[in-house]
Amino acid sequence: MTRIQAIELEDYAWFPGQWRNFMTDFYHYQMKTFDLYRPAAGLLANALQRSGQTRIVDLCSGGSGPLALVQQQLREQHGLNVPVQLTDKYPNLPAFAKIADEARALGGEISHATASVDATAVPAELTGLRTMFSCFHHFPPPLATRILADCVEKRAPLAIFELSNRSLAAFLQVLLGGPLSIPLLTPFFKPFSWARLFWTYVIPVIPFCAVWDGVASNLRAYAPDELMALVGQVPGQETYDWQTGIAPGGVAGVRVTYLIGVPRAV
Numbered sequence: 001m002t003r004i005q006a007i008e009l010e011d012y013a014w015f016p017g018q019w020r021n022f023m024t025d026f027y028h029y030q031m032k033t034f035d036l037y038r039p040a041a042g043l044l045a046n047a048l049q050r051s052g053q054t055r056i057v058d059l060c061s062g063g064s065g066p067l068a069l070v071q072q073q074l075r076e077q078h079g080l081n082v083p084v085q086l087t088d089k090y091p092n093l094p095a096f097a098k099i100a101d102e103a104r105a106l107g108g109e110i111s112h113a114t115a116s117v118d119a120t121a122v123p124a125e126l127t128g129l130r131t132m133f134s135c136f137h138h139f140p141p142p143l144a145t146r147i148l149a150d151c152v153e154k155r156a157p158l159a160i161f162e163l164s165n166r167s168l169a170a171f172l173q174v175l176l177g178g179p180l181s182i183p184l185l186t187p188f189f190k191p192f193s194w195a196r197l198f199w200t201y202v203i204p205v206i207p208f209c210a211v212w213d214g215v216a217s218n219l220r221a222y223a224p225d226e227l228m229a230l231v232g233q234v235p236g237q238e239t240y241d242w243q244t245g246i247a248p249g250g251v252a253g254v255r256v257t258y259l260i261g262v263p264r265a266v
Helices: 017-033 040-051 067-078 093-105 141-153 168-188 194-202 205-220 224-231
Strands: 056-058 084-086 110-112 129-133 158-162 240-248 255-263
Touching: 017 067, 017 093, 017 168, 017 194, 017 205, 040 067, 040 129, 040 158, 040 240, 040 255, 056 067, 067 084, 067 093, 067 110, 084 093, 093 110, 141 224, 141 255, 168 194, 168 205, 194 205, 224 240, 224 255
Parallel strands: 056 084, 056 129, 084 110, 129 158
Antiparallel strands: 158 255, 240 255
16 A cells, blocks of 8 residues: 555644644553553664764654653663653643653653744754654655755754554554543543543544544555655765664554664764
8 A cells, every 4th residue: 555645633723722632642641551662762772872962852742652651761771861852833731741740750851842843944952862753654755854854954863753554453453442442541541621521422522533543644654665765855864874664562563663863973
C-alpha cells in the first residue's frame, strides 16, 4: 500500500481544542502505561552521546507522549540526566504542566514553551536534540522535508519515532483496540473531567475521532525507505549520519519506526 495523505481531524485549527486535548491525553496515557516506545531510550542515548547534546527539545508534543518515561529510562538505564522542553503548534498547557509534575516525581526535569512553535522553523534559541514522537506522519512530503532541512540548516540532531505504519496489524490495533481501550482507560485519566466522560460515554466523540485519526495516521505513515527518500531531498544532508529502521515496541505486535540524524564532526 502506498502512503496516502488522509484527513486527520486534530490537524485542523477548527477542531475543538478540548477534544484535541482529550485525545492527546489518551495517547499519552497509552504510550506511558504500556511503554510503547521502549526502543527510544537506547536510540536517543546513542544520538545524545554522538552529538554531544545534553538536552532534548520535543516538537509537536501533543499531550507529551512517552517523554517522562523515556527521560527516566535515559537516566536509569544509560546514566544520562537529560532535561526536556516540550513544544507544539497548539500547546496543550494543562497536559504540559501535568507531565512536568510527573517528571519531577520521577526525578527528572521537563519544561515547556507556552508560545506556538512551528516544527518547520524552530526558533534558534531552542537548542538541543530534537525529538518527534507520533507526529511526523502528519506532514506531507514538502513539509516533512522542510522539517529535516531546518534541522540540517541549524546543525541540530534529530530523532523521529512513529508507532503508525501501513501493516494490517496496525490497522487492526486501531480499529479494535481504540473502541475497547478508550472506554476502559478513561476513568484513570487525570485530572477528572465531566466533559471527558460526556464526550466518551454519552456522545462518543473521542473514541470515534481517535479511531478516525488512528486509521488516517497509519495511511500517512512513512516507511524507512520513504524517510530516507525525504532525507535525500535535503540540501546538506550528506553532512549528517542517518539511521533508520523498525524496532519492536513495548507490546507484542507494536512496531516503532525511527529516523535518527546526527551532524558529522566538522
